[in-house]
Amino acid sequence: MPPKRPRASKELHSSYELDHTDRRLLELLRDDARMTNQALSEALGVAPSTCLARMKALQQAGVIRRFTVDVNxxxxxxxxxxxxxxxxxxxxxxxxxxxxxxxxxxxxxxxxxxxxxxxxxxxxxxxxxxxxxxxxxxxxxxxxxxxxxxxxxxxxxxxxxxxxx
Known part of the structure; x- marks a missing residue:
């Protein structure tokens, strides 16, 4: 289970500490923001509930600002x-x-x-x-x-x- 991190507003005033799992999750989402939680958790080797908690924490901290589409x-x-x-x-x-x-x-x-x-x-x-x-x-x-x-x-x-x- 990841260490508890302080909640931050969308306006960050201090840096958010990313561990290896957070970094890998962000890399996966950067490559395909439509990956399901199940696929993400399998790629990370963590339980789906852990993956979802990580994603929510990153969103609440303002690290993930939005999910988007890359239009050609x-x-x-x-x-x-x-x-x-x-x-x-x-x-x-x-x-x-x-x-x-x-x-x-x-x-x-x-x-x-x-x-x-x-x-x-x-x-x-x-x-x-x-x-x-x-x-x-x-x-x-x-x-x-x-x-x-x-x-x-x-x-x-x-x-x-x-x-x-």
């Missing part, structure tokens, strides 16, 4: 990806939150990051082709008065690395 953009006719760096105008810094909220509603945006450094946002988009990316930049970025500059980099390959466990 090519299967949806979006054969090209780009990363777009965006710098907002100095006088528009107070509108960063609103800019981010707007990005959430744009179908081409798969994810975005609010970053430090020279740029303010890094936006990951998927599109049909380069004309689609160009149209996205013109309509959703260049036309926005808070945007000062953009820089688009095409993604040749997108490989997810192992989560830092």
């Amino acid at each position: 953009p090519r299967a949806l006719g979006r054969g090209i990806e780009a990363l777009i760096s965006v710098r907002l105008r100095p006088g528009a810094r107070q509108q960063m939150a609103a800019f981010g909220e707007t990005l959430k509603k744009v179908p081409e945006v798969t994810q975005y990051f609010f970053v430090g450094g020279m740029d303010d946002f890094l936006i990951h988009v998927t599109a049909r082709d380069t004309d689609h990316i160009r149209q996205f930049v013109l309509e959703h970025l260049s036309a926005d008065p808070v945007v000062a500059t953009t820089q688009t980099s095409l993604v040749f390959d997108h490989v997810a690395g192992p989560a830092s466990l």
